[in-house]
Amino acid sequence: MAATAAGIVATGVGVSLDGHRILSDIDLVVAPGEVVALVGPNGAGKSTLLAAISGDVAISEGSVDIAGRPLGSYSHLALARERAVLTQDNQLSFPFTVGQVVSMGRSPWARTDRYDEDEVAIAEAMVAMDVDQLATRRFTSLSGGEKARVSLARVLAQRTPIVMLDEPTASLDLRHQEDVMRAVRTLASAGCAVLVVVHDLSLAAAYADRVAIVARGTLVAAGPPQQVLTAAQVSSVYGLPVDVTLASGRPVVVPVRERRL
Amino acid sequence: MSRLARGLTLSLILAVVVVAGITLSSVIGQLAISPAQVAGSLLRAVGIDNGWAPDDPIIESTLWVVRFPRIVMGLVVGAALAVAGAVMQAIFGNPLAEPGVVGVSSGAALGAALGIVLASAGLSAFTSSWATAGLAFAGGLGATLLVYAVSRSNGRTEVVTLLLTGIAINAFAGAGLAFLLFAGSAASREQIVFWQLGSLNGSRWQEVAIVAVVSVAGLVVALVIAGRLNLLALGERSARHLGVNVEALRIGSIILVALLTGVAVAFCGIIAFVGLVVPHIIRMAIGPSHRPLILASAIGGGALLVYADLLARTVVAGADLPIGMLTSLIGGPFFFFLLYRQRKRSGGWA
Structure with a gap:
């Protein structure tokens, strides 16, 4: 399908909520077959960006294309056949199995x-x-x-060509974190465009093709993990000195901790 | 038991309960009529002549003018209220939402009472019965919209907010009813009191027909949207991600609830807690999936009211108790129990 070859294309996206500017001027592309990890400090606007791209929050500037068509041109149902979204909210009103x-x-x-x-x-x-x-x-x-x-x-199970996940690994143990990220990779190798919000930078580095750092409502950097997750970059974005080492060719980010005796 | 087995067992139980309820209600009363006479009269009505059919015109008219319309009214009003409860719980994402509890019924009763007072001020009988029904619907709709607007935040409804909103609306509607009682004539006063307590007494076939049409249509709509109501349990955002037009579903469901409650209140007054108790028990038996839940609630609600009405007209000899009083007597304690359980589970009132 030619249309689905386009994945997610966000151009110059800005979002204002209640008069506050949450996001401005974000350019982000997630191509089919690719995993893009969205990282950044708390309150940087990651979830808002995901909400804007998934159609939950109206964008005030720029445009979002899903599978080659503007987000606004989809009906609810047509959009649900193109993209699946995992929110952080795991509540259920009634005891379904x-x-x-x-x-x-x-x-x-x-x-x-x-x-x-x-x-x-x-x-x-x-x-x-x-x-x-x-x-x-x-x-x-x-x-x-x-x-x-x-x-x-x-x-x-929704089996859509585009998948957006908001912190799928948040409350998981080590093994299930790896399971989830492997499943994310499997999706990408099957041709899906996957955008995933993660807090664990090393996890993002290990599984994502590209990492996008959001800070203070803007996109600070986007690219392959080795290029983006440098000690200088991460330290400045999080306001915390970090060491970046390599494990199996992928960056591993560890905060600099004072040795305790 | 597998879900299918549970569903089949429940259907069987409900069928037996309904048939038994209808039979008992036809047979028991001031004039004793045998089950054979009831069967005979029904068969004759569909054109099969038989030896069981009663020859006594008093028995015939007792069945066809008094008991049958009342039984059918119980079935359709119970179905309307139970379905309204199930739909309301789905859109509020809260098993404690119920038209009576949150004030939809009293909003509708206020509308109906307004209709009665206006009617006594000089409308014709025909216009007034329609005006009463229309105003009951409008009152119910207004109350539902108000509860919905006030008690929801971030796509969820907290129990406290929901119940407090219900208290406020019930208080306002109560004051409105009191004013109409004060302002109305003696005759309209009597009718308003009747509305507040609820009764199936004096149901006529024309009224039964109106309630039946609305109930069945409402049931069909509820069954059509049942799949989307399931998705709403995931929260509004996730439902939207699965292709549900949440805003349209919400407005449609609110109108549906107001219509079902309004039509029930307009002809039978406030009969509270049916929409709370029935879906809850069905949910415990077969789980929360809305299509079977709504269907079984409709039948269960009908059955409940048939039995409640049988009690209402037989428990005190020669008197007709208000059915709304009976359902509240049973439903009130049940509601306490639900509150207690929900509180124990979530550790607070959130």
């Missing part, structure tokens, strides 16, 4: 030819996120980490 929650990810495809994929898509997503054992459990009875994985499984 894990299986039911994951199958909600298939709802945009109801009454289309891709309806036939439902069972396979749900099963694969649940295995990828290691939640297939939980299928009959009630979502509301799960731990925070389990909820996060189930929500991600729902997003995977």
Whole structure:
């Protein structure tokens, strides 16, 4: 499909909320087959940027193209067939089972030819996120980490060419963090454009093709991890001295800590 | 038990309960009528002549003028209220939202009372019954919109805010009703009191038909939007990401709730807690998925009111208790229990 070859293209995006300028002049491209990690300090505007690109927050300047068409030209349903979004909010109002929650990810495809994929898509997503054992459990009875994985499984089951994830690794243990980021890589190798907000810079460096640093509402740097995540750059953005070493050719960021005796 | 087995068991139980309720309500009363006579009369009505059918015109008219319209009214009003409750809980994302509790019913009753007072001021009987229904709908709609606007923030509704909003609306509507009682004539006073307490007494086929049409149409709409209501449980943002036009769904659902509650209140007065108790029990039995939930709630709500009405007209010999009083007697403690449980689970009132 030629149209989907375009992934996400954000040009000169600015967002103002209640008269406050949250984001200004952001240019960001996520091509199909690529994982772009969005990093930056708390309150830098990462989640707002994600919300603007996913269509939740109206942009006041610039433009966002999804799969080659302006964001505003999509109906809700058409957009849901192009992009899936994981928010940080893992609440559920009623005690649906894990299986039911994951199958909600298939709802945009109801009454289309891709309806036939439902069972396979749900099963694969649940295995990828290691939640297939939980299928009959009630979502509301799960731990925070389990909820996060189930929500991600729902997003995977949606099977869209564009995937946006807001801190998918936030409440996960070491192993599940790696599982999630591997699943993100698998998506990209299958041709998806993936934009993921992460706090762990080393995790971003290890799995992303490119890293974009957002600070104070602007895009400070974007490029391959080795070029962007330098000690000088990270220190200045976070206001904290850091050491950057290399592990398997990827940067590992560690704050400079005073040795305690 | 698997979900399907639970669903089938529940359907079977509900079917038995409904049929038993209808039979009991037809048979029991000041004039005892045998089940065979009821069956015979029903068969004759659909054109099958049989030996069971009663020859006594008093029995015939008791069944067809008094009991049957009342039973059908109970079924359709119960269905309307239970479906309204289930839909309201879905859009508020809160199992404690209920038309009676949050003030939609009293808003509708205020509208209905206004209609009654205006009618006694000189409208014809036909216009006045429609004016009453229309004003009940308008009152219910206004109350729903108000609760919705006040009690939601960031796409969620907190229990405290919801209940406090309900208190405020109930207080305002109560004051409005008191004023209309004060201002109205003796006859309209009596009617307003009737509205406040709720009753199926004196249901006529024309009224039953109006409520039935609205209830069935509302049920169909609710079943159509059920899948989208499921997605709303994920929160408004996630529902939107899955292709739901949340704003349209919200407005549509509010109108649906107001319509169902309004039509029930307009003809039968305030019958509270049906929309709270019934969906809650169904949810415990078969889970929260909205299509089966709404369908089973409609049937369960109908059954509940048929039994409640049977109680209302038989528990005190020779008197017809207000049905709204009975449902509140049962529903009030149940609501306490739900509050207590929710509080224990979430550790506070948030």
